Amino acid sequence: MKYSFTHALGHFIVNDNGEIIGTLAKPDAKLKKLPFELVQCVLENFKQKKYFAKLYSKNIVITKKAIKESVNEDNLIVQTISTMTELDRTINLFTKRLREWYSLYFPELSENVSNHEKFVDMVLTEKRPQETIGANMQQKDIAEMIKLAKHIQTMFRLRCEHETYLQTIMKKYCPNITELAGVTIGAKLLELGKSLKHLAMLPASTIQLFGAEKALFRHLKTGSRSPKYGIIYEHQLIQKAKKKDRGKIARVLADKLSLCARLDYFKGEFKAKEYRKDLERKFG
Amino acid sequence: MKPIPHKIFGIYTDKRRIYTKNVFPGKIHFEEKTVKDGPIEYREFDPRRSKLAAMIMKGCTNIGIRKNDVVLYLGSSHGYTPSFVSDMVEEDGFIFGIDPAPRVMRDFVFLAEKRNNLVPVLADAFHPETYMDRVCAVDIVYQDVAQRNQTAIFVKNCKMFLKKGGYGLLAVKARSIDITKKPKQIFIEVRTQLEKEFTVIDYRILEPFEKDHCMIIIKK
Numbered sequence: 007m008k009y010s011f012t013h014a015l016g017h018f019i020v021n022d023n024g025e026i027i028g029t030l031a032k033p034d035a036k037l038k039k040l041p042f043e044l045v046q047c048v049l050e051n052f053k054q055k056k057y058f059a060k061l062y063s064k065n066i067v068i069t070k071k072a073i074k075e076s077v078n079e080d081n082l083i084v085q086t087i088s089t090m091t092e093l094d095r096t097i098n099l100f101t102k103r104l105r106e107w108y109s110l111y112f113p114e115l116s117e118n119v120s121n122h123e124k125f126v127d128m129v130l131t132e133k134r135p136q137e138t139i140g141a142n143m144q145q146k147d148i149a150e151m152i153k154l155a156k157h158i159q160t161m162f163r164l165r166c167e168h169e170t171y172l173q174t175i176m177k178k179y180c181p182n183i184t185e186l187a188g189v190t191i192g193a194k195l196l197e198l199g200k201s202l203k204h205l206a207m208l209p210a211s212t213i214q215l216f217g218a219e220k221a222l223f224r225h226l227k228t229g230s231r232s233p234k235y236g237i238i239y240e241h242q243l244i245q246k247a248k249k250k251d252r253g254k255i256a257r258v259l260a261d262k263l264s265l266c267a268r269l270d271y272f273k274g275e276f277k278a279k280e281y282r283k284d285l286e287r288k289f290g
Numbered sequence: 291m292k293p294i295p296h297k298i299f300g301i302y303t304d305k306r307r308i309y310t311k312n313v314f315p316g317k318i319h320f321e322e323k324t325v326k327d328g329p330i331e332y333r334e335f336d337p338r339r340s341k342l343a344a345m346i347m348k349g350c351t352n353i354g355i356r357k358n359d360v361v362l363y364l365g366s367s368h369g370y371t372p373s374f375v376s377d378m379v380e381e382d383g384f385i386f387g388i389d390p391a392p393r394v395m396r397d398f399v400f401l402a403e404k405r406n407n408l409v410p411v412l413a414d415a416f417h418p419e420t421y422m423d424r425v426c427a428v429d430i431v432y433q434d435v436a437q438r439n440q441t442a443i444f445v446k447n448c449k450m451f452l453k454k455g456g457y458g459l460l461a462v463k464a465r466s467i468d469i470t471k472k473p474k475q476i477f478i479e480v481r482t483q484l485e486k487e488f489t490v491i492d493y494r495i496l497e498p499f500e501k502d503h504c505m506i507i508i509k510k
Contacts, residue, residue, distance in 0.1 A: 014424045045422055046450060052426035053360055053453075058384050062409055065386075065424055069399055069410040076392035076412075226470050 010037035011048055014064040015057055024048055079179040080201040086172045087193035093165045100158050101126060108151050111140045123162050129155040182266035185278035186259075187241065194237050195263070206264075206271035213267075214238065214260030238263070247289060255289050293325060293332050298346060299356050300378030301335070308335045308346055310377035319401055320370055333377065337499045340371040341434055341461040344499035350492055354457025354507065355430055361385045362428040362451050364415040364443065365435035367394050369401040369408065375432070376407050383407055386425045390414040415443050418450045427453050434461040438468075441480050445487055452510050458488065464502040473502040484508055 009020045010033055017030040020040055024047025040048065052061075101122045109116045112134045119125045130152065134140070169189070176184045176192055180202055183192040198216040199205035205213070215222050217236030225232040234253035235244065243259060244252050262281040269277060293302035293309045302309040309325060309332035316331070318324060323334040337343040345353065355361065359379045366372050366387030376385055387402070388411045389395050395412045402408040413421035415435060428451050433444045440462065448458045462480050464473035477495070484490055484506060492507040 012423055042419070046427065049422070049425070049427040049451065050453065053428070055382065057426065058407075061384075061424070061426065062406060065409045065411055066399065066402065068424065069395065069412045072412040073392050073396055073399065223469055 008037055009040040009044070010034050011040040011045075013048075013052070014068070015052060015060055018048070020044065020048055026051055078201075079175060080196060080203075082175060083172065083179070083193050084197045086168055086175075087190070087197050090165060090168050090172070090190075093161060093168070097122065097158060097161050097165070100154065100161075104129065104151065104154055104158060107154070109140070111143050111148060111151070112138055113140050114138055126155050126158045126162065130159065180267070180270040181276055182269045182274075182278040183263065185276075186266050186282055187238070187263055191238060191240055195267075198237065199267075202267065202271050205267045208264065208267075210257075210261040210264040213264050214256055243285060243289060251289065255285075258285065258288070292327055296346075297351065298353055300380075301346060302332055308337075308343060309333060310335055310374050313377050313380055313407075314405060317404055319373055319404070320368075333374070335374050340374065341496060341500060341503060341505060342371050342374070342432070342459070344496040344503075345459075345494060345505045347499065348494045348496060350494060350505075350507070352492065352507070353459065354509075355379065358382045359429040360426065361430040361432060362425065362447065363387045364431070364433040364447060365389060366398055366410075367434075369398045371432075371434070372398075372408055373401060373405065376405050379407065381407060385409065386411055386428070388413055388415050388421065415447060418447055422450065425451065427451055429453060429456045431456070431458040433459070436463040436466045438466060440467070441483050445484070448488065448508070448510060454510055456510050457491075458508045458510065460484070460506045460508070461496075462504050462506065464504070473504075477504045477506075481506060 007022050008027070010030065011018045011020050012033055017033050018026050019028040019030060019037065021027050024044040026048065105116045105125065108129055115128060115132065116125065119128055172193060173189050176189055180192065180196070183195065187195065195213065195216060196202060196205060199208060215233055215236045216238070218233040221233035224230055235256035238244065238256055238259055241259060244255050247255050262285065266278055266281070269275070291304045293304045296303040296308065300310060302311065312324070312331040312333050315329065318333070322336065325332045325334070335343040337347040342353070355375060355378050357380050360383065361375055361379060363372050363375065363385055366389045369387060372385055372387050376383070379385065384407055386409050387398055389398065390413065392412065395410055399410045402410045411421050411424055415433070416439065431444070431448050431452050433440065433447070435443060437443065440460070444458065444460045452458060462477060464471075464476040467476050477493070481490060481493060488508040488510050490506060491509050494505055496503045496505060
């Protein structure tokens with residue numbers, strides 16, 4: 007009995023005892039494929055120094071190609087949502103600093119305007135009235151504050167642009183998840199599930215508890231009460247509901263989200279609107 | 291103090307730290323410290339970053355890795371430990387580093403371009419049939435993958451690629467196998483599982499360096 011075996015080193019003909027009896031220029035379709043048990047015997051033959059250089063160069067080429075092809079929408083979505091969360095943190099930090107700093111000069115503004123974005127805009131546009139408890143300052147001291155405010159404003163704009171970009175790629179890549187969960191939660195689910203493929207393979211109970219790993223492992227280890235929801239807690243349906251209904255809604259929502267992930271990955275039809283209506287009728 | 295040869299082949303020691311002799315002097319990849327002795331350069335092997343180094347620091351007498359060996363390294367990650375194994379087997383040795391994640395493989399490819407005895411293979415170690423057409427039989431199987439089914443992966447790969455009389459090194463992370471069980475109980479379970487197939491020659495808990503980890507060395 008003869009078998010064919012394709013290796014990075016070439017195409018070989020192997021007999022029943024796992025010995026190489028010949029080489030081929032290209033794979034022969036007539037010959038049977040090598041059974042699993044004989045592979046080990048064949049691989050023993052390649053453990054020689056003369057083959058190492060070829061193995062090295064072939065593998066480098068294959069791996070480089072595989073890395074090049076591994077990038078897809080998942081990576082883009084994960085990078086964008088990570089940048090957005092980091093931008094949020096940075097903006098918050100810097101705006102708090104600006105509030106402290108600017109309050110030396112004009113404390114009433116920070117007191118009256120609680121919205122961060124509005125506050126930064128007003129620092130750049132509004133002039134200080136005459137009556138204030140803030141200190142009088144030289145122009146060069148105020149200019150430094152204005153510089154910081156300008157940078158924060160561009161960061162707000164950047165975040166806005168990222169959000170619209172994320173919305174367009176999410177709607178194209180996973181329309182069902184985006185419709186049911188919204189852009190931010192959907193992207194965060196993809197981030198935690200590593201990829202849409204992996205997310206589609208996961209059970210709904212895992213999706214329900216994404217982002218609550220700490221509480222889940224505490225529950226498994228010490229027997230404390232189990233968490234009811236993770237990242238999907240931010241969803242509007244759960245936010246609006248009464249406290250005692252929240253666990254139930256989280257369970258149903260996660261169930262529907264896992265269905266949506268499967269629809270998106272296996273290129274099914276668009277059903278998220280029905281699911282959304284169902285949920286709203288039940289719990290709305 | 292100059293590093294002197296350790297009882298394990300390829301390892302040098304100055305009684306407090308361990309080193310390997312750099313096969314490609316002048317090339318440092320992970321910001322590790324170096325000691326120079328004329329033309330010879332020693333790279334420090336940090337037991338807190340590598341389970342193999344931790345195993346050596348715990349007093350293991352035989353890790354099985356020798357000059358000119360061919361190694362199958364499952365879970366190569368960024369390539370910290372593989373770079374030291376590549377020092378141990380020297381230029382004529384050969385190491386296949388296998389990892390399923392493209393992100394870490396990217397770093398490993400850059401490392402492999404600098405050290406020509408490292409070979410990157412982007413594949414899942416649980417499916418040896420996907421990369422059996424790219425590797426050859428090996429003398430050593432080293433595994434550090436932190437997966438739930440890591441023992442099954444190890445047995446599968448040892449049966450497939452390890453030559454008779456070759457060594458296998460398995461780093462067990464108890465917390466990835468089962469978080470509810472006690473680590474020691476898991477180590478014993480893994481050990482009895484391996485004893486059915488191979489002979490276990492060493493078993494050590496890597497306590498001060500790695501929490502809830504152990505390493506088992508087997509011989510086929």
